Amino acid sequence: MKKRTISILLAGAMTMAAVMGSTVTAFAGEEDTLEFYHGYYHDESEWPAAKVMRDIYDEFAKTHADGEVKFEPIAVENRDEIVSAEVAGGNFPDMVDCGLPLSLAAISQGLVLDLKPYIDENNLQDAVGLNYTQNDVDGHIYTVHDQLESRGLWYNTEVFEQAGITAEEAFKDWESFGVAMDKVHELGGDTYGYAAGQGSRYIINAVLASTEEGRELLKGELTPEGIESEAFAEAFKTAAKLDQANGSDHTTEDVGNLMDDFNKNGKAAVLFNGVWNASGIDAGLADKIESQIFPGNVSVVTAGSGHSISANLSEAETELALEFLAYMVSPEVQAKIFTGVQANPCNTTLDLKALAEESGDPITQKLAEACTQVNSAETVVTDLNYVWGSDVGSAIINALMESAVEGTDIDARFEQLKQELTALVA
Amino acid sequence: MKTRNMSWKRKGFILAFLAPTVIAFVLFYLYPIVTVFVTSFCKWDYTNITSPEFFGFADMWNNYKYIFELYPYFWEALRNSTIWALLGVFVQIPVSALIALAFSRKVKGVKFARNVYIIPSMISSAAMGMIFLQLYSPLYGVVNPVIRLFKQNFSENILLLKGPAFIAMTCAYIFFTGTTTLMILGNIMAVPEDVREAAMLDGASGLKQDWYITIPMIKDTLRTVSILSATAGFLLYNEVYFLTKGAAGTYSISYVIRELAITSTRTQFGRANAVAVIQILAGMLIIVFVNLLYSQLFKGKRIRRNGGQS
Numbered sequence: 001m002k003k004r005t006i007s008i009l010l011a012g013a014m015t016m017a018a019v020m021g022s023t024v025t026a027f028a029g030e031e032d033t034l035e036f037y038h039g040y041y042h043d044e045s046e047w048p049a050a051k052v053m054r055d056i057y058d059e060f061a062k063t064h065a066d067g068e069v070k071f072e073p074i075a076v077e078n079r080d081e082i083v084s085a086e087v088a089g090g091n092f093p094d095m096v097d098c099g100l101p102l103s104l105a106a107i108s109q110g111l112v113l114d115l116k117p118y119i120d121e122n123n124l125q126d127a128v129g130l131n132y133t134q135n136d137v138d139g140h141i142y143t144v145h146d147q148l149e150s151r152g153l154w155y156n157t158e159v160f161e162q163a164g165i166t167a168e169e170a171f172k173d174w175e176s177f178g179v180a181m182d183k184v185h186e187l188g189g190d191t192y193g194y195a196a197g198q199g200s201r202y203i204i205n206a207v208l209a210s211t212e213e214g215r216e217l218l219k220g221e222l223t224p225e226g227i228e229s230e231a232f233a234e235a236f237k238t239a240a241k242l243d244q245a246n247g248s249d250h251t252t253e254d255v256g257n258l259m260d261d262f263n264k265n266g267k268a269a270v271l272f273n274g275v276w277n278a279s280g281i282d283a284g285l286a287d288k289i290e291s292q293i294f295p296g297n298v299s300v301v302t303a304g305s306g307h308s309i310s311a312n313l314s315e316a317e318t319e320l321a322l323e324f325l326a327y328m329v330s331p332e333v334q335a336k337i338f339t340g341v342q343a344n345p346c347n348t349t350l351d352l353k354a355l356a357e358e359s360g361d362p363i364t365q366k367l368a369e370a371c372t373q374v375n376s377a378e379t380v381v382t383d384l385n386y387v388w389g390s391d392v393g394s395a396i397i398n399a400l401m402e403s404a405v406e407g408t409d410i411d412a413r414f415e416q417l418k419q420e421l422t423a424l425v426a
Numbered sequence: 427m428k429t430r431n432m433s434w435k436r437k438g439f440i441l442a443f444l445a446p447t448v449i450a451f452v453l454f455y456l457y458p459i460v461t462v463f464v465t466s467f468c469k470w471d472y473t474n475i476t477s478p479e480f481f482g483f484a485d486m487w488n489n490y491k492y493i494f495e496l497y498p499y500f501w502e503a504l505r506n507s508t509i510w511a512l513l514g515v516f517v518q519i520p521v522s523a524l525i526a527l528a529f530s531r532k533v534k535g536v537k538f539a540r541n542v543y544i545i546p547s548m549i550s551s552a553a554m555g556m557i558f559l560q561l562y563s564p565l566y567g568v569v570n571p572v573i574r575l576f577k578q579n580f581s582e583n584i585l586l587l588k589g590p591a592f593i594a595m596t597c598a599y600i601f602f603t604g605t606t607t608l609m610i611l612g613n614i615m616a617v618p619e620d621v622r623e624a625a626m627l628d629g630a631s632g633l634k635q636d637w638y639i640t641i642p643m644i645k646d647t648l649r650t651v652s653i654l655s656a657t658a659g660f661l662l663y664n665e666v667y668f669l670t671k672g673a674a675g676t677y678s679i680s681y682v683i684r685e686l687a688i689t690s691t692r693t694q695f696g697r698a699n700a701v702a703v704i705q706i707l708a709g710m711l712i713i714v715f716v717n718l719l720y721s722q723l724f725k726g727k728r729i730r731r732n733g734g735q736s
Contacts, residue, residue, distance in 0.1 A: 084688065088695075090476040105472035105693050248583040249564035253671050257559075389691035395498075398673040401586050420498040424690075 033070045034317050036324070037082060038097040041075035049279070050075075052340035060327050069320045087111060094313060095321045098305035101386050102143045106308075113309040116141040118322045127329040129346040131303040134382060145306025146328045147343035149383065150275045150374040151202055152293040152300075154262065156285070159269040163187055171295045174207060174238050181246060184269040191267055195258035196243040197251040197401045199272035201384065201393065203242060204400075206294035207235035209381040218381045222388040227421045233414065236396070240403035240410045248404040253397060263289075275374060278367040279342040286362060291370035299377035302386050303346065339364055344371045395420050459706065462699045466490070470696035478696065489700035499685070500701065503677040504708075506592065510659035510678070511712055513600055515719070518655045519648065522603040526610035527636050540611075547604025555668025558598040559585075562669070569594075591674035598665045606651040613647040614640055642724060649720045656712045660705075679705050 038057065042050035057073035064071050076082060080100045086092055087103050092111035106112050119125060119141060125132050131144045155167060163183040170180035181193035194200075208214030214231035226232060243251060252258050255273065262271040264282045271277065281289050293299045307328060309321040327333060334345040338352060339359050344367075345352075356368035374380070385393035399417040403410050467486045470478035481488050493500050529540050546554070561567050564583045573580045584590045617640055625635050641648070663680035670676045672685075679701060687698035 088475060101691060103472065103693065104691055105475040108473050109475060247581060248586045249570075249581045251583055251586060253673065257563075258565075261565075391685055391690040394671060394685070394689060398671065401583075401673050402588070405582055405586050423496040423498045426492065426496055 032068065032316075033072045034094050034313070034320050034324075036071065036073045036095045036097070036321075037076055037079045037093050038073060039076065039079050039099050041077050049341040049343075052336060056328075056333055056336060060324055064320065064323075067320065068316045069314075071320060071324065092308070092310040092312070094317065095307065095309050095324070097146075097307055098143060100305065100390070102305045102308055107137065107142055111311055112142045113311045113313075113318065113321075114140040114142060115144055115309070115322075115325065118325070119144075122326060124326060124329060126349050127326070127331075127334075127347045129303070129329075129348045130301060131306070131346055134303040143305045143308045144325060144329065144346070145304045146334070146346055147306075147337055147341065148346050149302040149304050150299065150344040150371060151273065151302075151383070152275070152291060152370065152374050152377075153202075154271045154273060154277055154281075154289055154291055154370075156262065156266055156269055156288055157290055158266065158288045159184060159187070159191060162191075163269070167290070167292060171292055173295045174203070174242070177295055178242050178245060181242065181269070185245070185247075190265075191269070192250045192261075193246045194268055194270040194272060195250055195252060195255050195261065196246050196404055197253050197255070198397055199255045200239045200243050200400050201397055202272045202294070202300055203239035204235040204396065205300045205381060205384050206296065206298045207238050208232070208384070209294075209298040209300075209379045210296040215379070215381060218384060218387055220387065222392055222421065222425050224422050224425065227418050227425070236399070236414055236417065237410055240400055240413070243400055243404040244406065244408065244410065246404065248401070248406070251401050251404040253401060275344050275367055275370040276342055278363050278370060281363070281366070286366070289366075291366065291373055293373050293377045297378035299374035299380050300383050301344075301374055301377075301380050302383040304383070304386055338367070338371075342367050344374070391424055392421060395424060462702045462706070465696055466700040466703045468696050470694075470699070472691070472693040475693060475695070489697045492697055493700050493704075497682075497686075497697070499672065499677040499682050502675055503679045503682045504704070506675075506677060507660045507662065507679040508708070509592075510596065510662050511656040512659075513596060514655035514657075514659035515652045515716060518600050518603055518659070519606065519652050521601065522606040522651065522655075523610055523641070523648065525603065526607045526614055527640065529607070529611050530614040530640075531632075544604045544608065546602050551599065551664040552668060554598065554602065555665050558594075558665075559669055562594055585670050586674050588675045591670055591676050595665050595669055595676050598669060599662065600659075606655055609651050610644060610647055613644040617643050645720060645724050649716060652716045652720070653713055656716060657709055660709060660712060679708075 036057065038053070040050035040053040040057075044051040054073070054075065061071040061073060079096055080098065082093060083096055083098060083103060083106070087106045087109070090109060090111070092106055102112065116136075116139065119128055119132065128141075128144050130148055131141065135141050135143055135145075155170070157167075160167065160170065160180075163180070163186070165180045165183050169176055171177060184191060184193045205218070208218055208231055211231050211234075213229060214235060217226045217229065217231060250258065250268070255271075258268065259271065259273070259277075259280065262268040263277070263280045263285070266285055266288070275291070278291070307325050309318065309325070313321060329347055331347060331350060334347040334350055335355055337343055338345045338350065338355055339361070342364070352368040352371050356365040359365075384396075395417065399413055399420075402408060403413050465478045466489055468478035468480050469488070480486070525543070529536055529543070549557075562569050562583075562585050564570050564581060569584060570580060573584070584594050621639055621643075622635055625639055630638065661680050662678045663684070666672060666676055666678045666681045667684075672681055683698045683701050683705070686694045686701065
């Protein structure tokens with residue numbers, strides 16, 4: 001009898017535990033705390049910039065420790081998955097520094113706070129910089145990134161010298177770039193042109209930026225007309241021909257796989273990467289590597305997704321979240337982002353060269369040079385991945401990678417890509 | 427009266443113990459499967475993420491029409507996943523069975539070999555993907571130098587060549603048979619020793635013992651591991667993600683679901699669920715196919731044995 005009673009109690013307890021588990025979790029999150037998810041979880045030894053960002057967040061938390069609402073920065077590896085899961089359930093985290101483009105589903109459900117009124121009321125237009133125009137969605141701004149994803153290219157002057165080419169000739173236009181890469185190829189040995197594949201997506205981006213029709217395509221979602229346009233065909237085929245000449249052995253879907261060939265081993269002549277690459281360059285190569293914008297005086301600068309705030313916070317929580325946003329784009333914090341994180345800050349009022357000189361750090365000076373180049377390019381366009389979506393971006397990268405194989409019929413592969421893209425945007 | 431009370435108590439007792447499992451099954455298995463099925467007939471994307479809308483009976487097949495007629499990677503993914511499922515049954519299981527039979531022999535060093543063999547099975551398929559990415563690297567991998575022994579000046583990235591990329595992807599998982607080998611080995615060890623001894627007295631050699639005694643006696647385990655292997659092949663995802671991201675004709679069904687539901691900024695849950703329904707149905711077909719295959723295989727074997735005896 002005793003045994004049976006215990007067994008029944010155990011079975012009951014198991015059922016109760018299952019039911020109560022979710023209830024307890026629900027209550028646990030109801031403290032008056034503003035939770036802020038960010039992706040700077042790395043150990044300082046792995047990525048020192050992550051510690052700089054965490055310190056910036058912690059400083060804000062410390063100064064607001066006695067406030068009505070507490071600020072709690074939470075470092076996570078999967079912030080975008082958290083956002084996806086919350087949005088699928090009709091919610092949004094209190095505040096998050098998004099890594100991937102802000103979900104259209106979150107915007108269409110009204111889950112994200114419109115930041116534009118706050119930016120306008122507090123005259124933060126210059127402080128948020130490019131976010132103000134690029135992240136404007138029908139008169140609303142749902143996300144502000146404190147750093148701009150700024151891309152141009154980096155080249156190795158020593159390899160250029162060996163190949164008998166100058167930067168001026170090589171970056172005049174894409175044709176002369178191709179000729180220059182052929183000369184690098186002729187050097188033989190381990191030396192090669194550039195890491196193609198993911199990196200060559202930016203060739204398409206830059207070629208599109210060089211024509212009026214192409215620039216129009218980069219302003220909105222890819223349409224069937226855009227897929228059929230001459231500008232798109234020209235951009236893809238230019239990139240694919242360059243990649244094929246460069247060889248599939250130097251082609252990767254993740255440019256990170258071949259980054260050391262440029263930054264540490266000096267094997268690659270060119271690297272298509274962001275301004276932040278300044279901090280990855282090996283000290284031994286620092287004086288040989290220079291930054292440059294794309295041929296045709298083009299740069300790819302994207303505000304992208306960053307700080308987004310839930311539209312369903314209390315008044316006090318919203319106030320604190322907005323104050324944090326203003327703090328992140330303030331000149332003091334932006335200067336730290338520039339010198340400590342080695343990124344292109346969004347605040348346009350900063351004098352980057354002066355900050356770099358003040359720091360006395362040669363890498364920061366290289367970064368300042370690169371940032372100035374991309375910010376002042378004649379044509380600045382957005383990364384096509386952000387405008388057209390990452391599924392479209394992946395299809396283009398796959399087509400480019402396959403075209404890199406010797407003998408691939410680029411025209412035929414382009415026709416196949418057009419079919420794929422037409423179906424994807426349907 | 428007392429007996430009836432006891433019977434009710436007994437039923438209540440069973441129900442109380444079953445309840446947590448039944449609730450968990452309904453919540454975590456049945457409900458998602460029904461949801462996947464129902465929402466595959468709904469418009470469900472970024473515009474209505476929390477409220478899927480039924481297309482109506484006239485347009486209820488919209489998602490399926492898109493997947494079958496427009497979506498560019500579906501047929502490629504279905505073909506690849508089916509081939510991987512078949513390779514699971516016809517390559518992975520015979521390899522596992524052969525290795526298990528070898529490990530069942532009482533020879534010196536077999537225990538050590540068994541332990542070494544199982545090590546790769548402890549590595550996650552994601553880590554394996556990364557390892558194979560290095561192996562296949564045209565710059566510093568070990569595969570290209572081997573190819574160059576037969577084809578001089580070969581410098582292409584094999585993960586970008588249609589055909590070789592599929593083979594490279596298959597090799598990245600199919601020979602890692604640690605778990606299935608252990609399951610088969612466990613069953614081989616359970617075959618009564620006196621049956622083997624009797625066969626030995628009848629003059630059956632080691633190979634004949636394996637063919638006529640061991641394999642028929644472990645056929646249920648072989649059937650189970652075949653189903654597991656086929657479904658694992660059909661659901662292949664990590665290798666695609668880490669090695670090619672679908673380039674050079676290597677999409678899989680699982681990868682396609684991710685593309686539609688996660689990668690696409692349009693969050694196409696409805697269409698992803700239409701693919702998931704096809705995946706579930708195909709999974710069921712695989713189970714039926716493997717069962718039929720084994721029934722046929724061992725039916726034939728029994729007839730031959732009987733014929734031999736008569």
